[in-house]
Amino acid sequence: MRAPLATFDLRKVELTPLEQRKLTFDSHAVVTELENSGFEKRQAELIVSALVTLTTANMDIVYKDMVTKSHQEIAVQQIMAHLDSIRKDMVILEKSEFANLRSENTKMKRELEQLQSRMKEESQKVRAESKLDINLERSRVSDMFTDQEKKLMEATSEFYHKVPRLCTTS
Structure with a gap:
């Protein structure tokens, strides 16, 4: 049965x-x-x-x-909302970081321009000082040469004054 x-x-x-x-x-x-x-x-x-x-x-x-399907869907929606929030935060951070980098770049560019300007000024000062030193040295050498020529002329003149006496005394 x-x-x-x-x-x-x-x-x-x-x-x-x-x-x-x-x-x-x-x-x-x-x-x-x-x-x-x-x-x-x-x-x-x-x-x-x-x-x-x-x-x-x-x-x-x-x-x-x-969990139930509805609980799972709610959890997925919460996770997706959290991910969207994180994405937005990342975009904001990227933009602010980019703005910070741009600001730092502008600041460094300004500093470099200032350094370049100072270097040009210093270079011009050194060039001007060198020219002045060269001109002073040239003038000193020229004066020295003139003094030497003058002394040579005086010695030559004195020599010629003494030579005829030497010729007459002998």
Whole structure:
């Protein structure tokens, strides 16, 4: 004899928080089925009670880390919003960093122009001082040459004055 296929009013259940989750089979129908199979009423109720306890504990373990589709969609939306916020912050940081770099570049360019201007001024001063030194040295050498020529002329003149006397005395 074949046992009748028993269904205990199983229903598809949407996942709910642990506090609101309930066992979804007809426990009275299971007790009745057990009594029809030869169990006493007290035994059948005890077995169903144990089944309910075990099933509830198992459901708590299995569903503890699961989420509903709507909860998952909400979490994804929150993550996407957070990512958008991070992207905006990154764009703002990039722009401010670019502005800072541009400002530093402008500042360095100004400083370089000032240094270039100072270098030109110093170079012109050195050039002018060198020209002045060269001209002074040229003038000093020229004066020295003139003095030497003058002394040479005086010595030559003195020599010629003394030469005729040397010729007449001999």
